[in-house]
Amino acid sequence: xxxxxxxxxxxxxxxxxxxxxxxxxxxxxxxxxxxxxxxxxxxxxxxxxxxxxxxxxxxxxxxxxxxxxxxxxxxxxxxxxxxxxxxxxxxxxxxxxxxxxxxxxxxxxxxxxxxxxxxxxxxxxxxxxxxxxxxxxxxxxxxxxxxxxxxxxxxxxxxxxxxxxxxxxxxxxxxxxxxxxxxxxxxxxxxxxxxxxxxxxxxxxxxxxxxxxxxxxxxxxxxxxxxxxxxxxxxxxxxxxxxxxxxxxxxxxxxxxxxxxxxxxxxxxxxxxxxxxxxxxxxxxxxxxxxxxxxxxxxxxxxxxxxxxxxxxxxxxxxxxxxxxxxxxxxxxxxxxxxxxxxxxxxxxxxxxxxxxxxxxxxxxxxxxxxxxxxxx
Amino acid sequence: xxxxxxxxxxxxxxxxxxxxxxxxxxxxxxxxxxxxxxxxxxxxxxxxxxxxxxxxxxxxxxxxxxxxxxxxxxxxxxxxxxxxxxxxxxxxxxxxxxxxxxxxxxxxxxxxxxxxxxxxxxxxxxxxxxxxxxxxxxxxxxxxxxxxxxxxxxxxxxxxxxxxxxxxxxxxxxxxxxxxxxxxxxxxxxxxxxxxxxxxxxxxxxxxxxxxxxxxxxxxxxxxxxxxxxxxxxxxxxxxxxxxxxxxxxxxxxxxxxxxxxxxxxxxxxxxxxxxxxxxxxxxxxxxxxxxxxxxxxxxxxxxxxxxxxxxxxxxxxxxxxxxxxxxxxxxxxxxxxxxxxxxxxxxxxxxxxxxxxxxxxxxxxxxxxxxxxxxx
Numbered sequence: 091x092x093x094x095x096x097x098x099x100x101x102x103x104x105x106x107x108x109x110x111x112x113x114x115x116x117x118x119x120x121x122x123x124x125x126x127x128x129x130x131x132x133x134x135x136x137x138x139x140x141x142x143x144x145x146x147x148x149x150x151x152x153x154x155x156x157x158x159x160x161x162x163x164x165x166x167x168x169x170x171x172x173x174x175x176x177x178x179x180x181x182x183x184x185x186x187x188x189x190x191x192x193x194x195x196x197x198x199x200x201x202x203x204x205x206x207x208x209x210x211x212x213x214x215x216x217x218x219x220x221x222x223x224x225x226x227x228x229x230x231x232x233x234x235x236x237x238x239x240x241x242x243x244x245x246x247x248x249x250x251x252x253x254x255x256x257x258x259x260x261x262x263x264x265x266x267x268x269x270x271x272x273x274x275x276x277x278x279x280x281x282x283x284x285x286x287x288x289x290x291x292x293x294x295x296x297x298x299x300x301x302x303x304x305x306x307x308x309x310x311x312x313x314x315x316x317x318x319x320x321x322x323x324x325x326x327x328x329x330x331x332x333x334x335x336x337x338x339x340x341x342x343x344x345x346x347x348x349x350x351x352x353x354x355x356x357x358x359x360x361x362x363x364x365x366x367x368x369x370x371x372x373x374x375x376x377x378x379x380x381x382x383x384x385x386x387x388x389x390x391x392x393x394x395x396x397x398x399x400x401x402x403x404x405x406x407x408x409x410x411x412x413x414x415x416x417x418x419x420x421x422x423x424x425x426x427x428x429x430x431x432x433x434x435x436x437x438x439x440x441x442x443x444x445x446x447x448x449x450x451x452x453x454x455x456x457x458x459x460x461x462x463x464x465x466x467x
Numbered sequence: 468x469x470x471x472x473x474x475x476x477x478x479x480x481x482x483x484x485x486x487x488x489x490x491x492x493x494x495x496x497x498x499x500x501x502x503x504x505x506x507x508x509x510x511x512x513x514x515x516x517x518x519x520x521x522x523x524x525x526x527x528x529x530x531x532x533x534x535x536x537x538x539x540x541x542x543x544x545x546x547x548x549x550x551x552x553x554x555x556x557x558x559x560x561x562x563x564x565x566x567x568x569x570x571x572x573x574x575x576x577x578x579x580x581x582x583x584x585x586x587x588x589x590x591x592x593x594x595x596x597x598x599x600x601x602x603x604x605x606x607x608x609x610x611x612x613x614x615x616x617x618x619x620x621x622x623x624x625x626x627x628x629x630x631x632x633x634x635x636x637x638x639x640x641x642x643x644x645x646x647x648x649x650x651x652x653x654x655x656x657x658x659x660x661x662x663x664x665x666x667x668x669x670x671x672x673x674x675x676x677x678x679x680x681x682x683x684x685x686x687x688x689x690x691x692x693x694x695x696x697x698x699x700x701x702x703x704x705x706x707x708x709x710x711x712x713x714x715x716x717x718x719x720x721x722x723x724x725x726x727x728x729x730x731x732x733x734x735x736x737x738x739x740x741x742x743x744x745x746x747x748x749x750x751x752x753x754x755x756x757x758x759x760x761x762x763x764x765x766x767x768x769x770x771x772x773x774x775x776x777x778x779x780x781x782x783x784x785x786x787x788x789x790x791x792x793x794x795x796x797x798x799x800x801x802x803x804x805x806x807x808x809x810x811x812x813x814x815x816x817x818x819x820x821x822x823x824x825x826x827x828x829x830x831x832x833x834x835x836x837x838x839x840x841x842x843x844x
Binding site (some may be wrong): 091168170171172173176201202205207230242243244245246247248250256258260267269271273275276292294297300301302319323324325326327328331332335336337338339340342344346347349352353356358375377379380381385386389390393396397400401402403404406408409410411412428 | 646711713
């Protein structure tokens with residue numbers, strides 16, 4: 091991890107109160123603001139800084155520009171006992187997605203499983219949040235989203251797919267299995283960290299506008315924004331020998347559950363002409379449709395423990411199964427609160443001023459050096 | 468691709484006749500032999516040499532050793548309108564898997580979707596075959612299988628997961644989207660090709676028994692067979708910076724649909740004490756559960772064409788979407804027949820002798836130099 095940033099520590103309660111109030115000021119109902127806050131804070135509690143408070147300014151800009159419509163109400167446009175298509179009507183991604191996964195869980199509880207596909211939504215935060223919703227009800231959950239095109243297909247030189255994360259959560263002891271990752275080799279956020287640190291990108295991460303390998307984070311990020319060509323490679327890099335076509339394939343699996351089943355915008359058509367148009371996909375499966383849910387959970391938990399107990403590679407003393415790092419971070423942040431990048435704190439202060447909220451009433455009189463600071467988005 | 472092997476060209480008809488007769492001799496019914504042959508030949512027709520005729524000797528040994536039981540009849544041990552668990556009773560993987568996917572399709576046609584999880588089976592050939600079965604009926608299909616442990620989890624030094632392929636097939640024009648790949652960076656077959664060619668493995672593919680990176684294909688393969696430690700890395704290599712944890716995560720997704728839902732053997736427990744115990748997973752989704760199936764197909768086909776038409780990276784003149792190479796190979800092998808490695812032809816001849824089949828009556832009097840040849844498995 092590359093990080094040059096200073097951080098300030100805040101209690102979860104204060105951040106929660108601030109976010110709730112801010113989103114109410116943007117025009118969301120109290121319940122809706124609570125949902126958005128819950129999604130953002132879970133990311134920070136999991137230690138995934140890129141998708142928590144750091145995203146506030148992006149949502150702020152999205153609402154300001156009219157890409158995100160706070161008054162929109164998601165609409166079920168097609169459904170069966172095991173499926174639904176929802177039109178988000180350009181609403182806030184978290185609101186649309188939460189409603190979609192609630193419907194997915196409700197149907198899966200009745201029938202055994204369900205897939206819900208969503209179109210015309212916006213950035214929905216961490217994919218894992220919605221997969222975990224299913225686990226909280228004893229089900230297996232999956233969550234997918236497309237996004238602005240950043241992934242260059244194998245042998246192409248133009249970004250055509252999003253970071254296209256796939257999340258899967260499965261009930262387990264002592265804590266759920268939660269896998270959540272982009273199908274690109276890294277996310278855009280990681281490139282932003284390399285740019286801030288002025289470090290060259292590792293090989294096989296990115297292409298320039300001409301389709302040549304590039305180690306220049308700033309150049310690649312500018313090209314993505316300008317849709318000038320190039321972008322980030324799929325998991326597996328740029329060559330078939332390292333499995334580039336596999337990362338591309340996983341990106342496609344994501345796209346199918348999101349934009350194909352919902353007939354929404356594929357990643358390459360989202361985020362044009364001031365419209366987001368992001369699509370999501372959700373799956374819920376009741377283990378009870380396959381036998382005794384408790385036995386299945388115990389069987390899986392045994393396997394997870396065998397993986398943790400496997401002999402370690404040279405230089406390593408721990409094997410992490412998906413969800414272990416999240417569980418560690420949950421325990422740590424519950425004790426210590428959440429560390430927020432100073433740059434993000436400044437953005438939050440700017441947002442408070444824009445909304446007419448008294449920033450100091452939440453965070454006290456912070457000493458922030460705002461000179462030379464410009465909002466990233 | 469590394470290949471030092473000489474090949475002989477055969478017509479599809481002759482190979483089909485030979486396989487059918489051979490599997491009948493092994494004790495399968497004529498219908499069952501036809502299914503096994505169909506799976507093996509589709510692999511060769513798709514140009515996936517590793518899973519076609521080349522596997523015959525492995526199945527031969529599996530049946531001889533009693534790991535594969537030709538008389539076994541798969542049994543549905545749990546089911547609901549959207550799900551089933553099948554016990555393969557150590558039968559031939561292709562027979563068990565084909566029956567499982569047929570049930571999956573039948574249920575999905577009625578309800579909109581279905582997941583079938585299978586335990587106590589054996590190697591089932593290419594995962595894509597079963598995903599394609601769904602496409603042939605107008606559905607979206609997925610297919611998963613675990614296998615003998617070859618994948619070393621991130622930061623471990625012992626193989627704990629199989630090659631754990633994920634296959635997804637989706638109706639599209641001019642031909643279906645068919646994604647089918649292992650979740651390891653490469654399969655064991657690729658290492659075998661490097662060993663035959665006496666070439667060093669690329670970096671980040673494999674670990675030795677001590678958990679150190681290894682470029683020695685022979686050493687790694689021997690360690691896997693002896694369960695001595697080490698193995699092949701997940702897609703993404705050995706470090707988190709290149710996404711190793713993501714390949715490991717996809718391997719886990721596969722495992723969950725196979726051994727977790729069926730409560731069968733996880734990869735690390737398969738292939739011990741003379742038992743295979745392979746588990747599979749199958750998904751079928753009817754696009755009609757999300758709207759007009761024809762419109763969904765057209766929408767997806769447009770996206771696929773946009774991907775093919777994307778500007779190309781330096782040094783490349785074609786972007787392949789999953790299924791394109793298979794379509795090319797289908798057309799080519801329909802014209803030219805199938806090229807079979809001479810070593811494989813010798814194995815087929817040995818199998819014919821074992822079974823009391825007149826090899827020359829299928830293939831004529833071939834001149835084969837069998838000196839110094841030993842069967843690999």
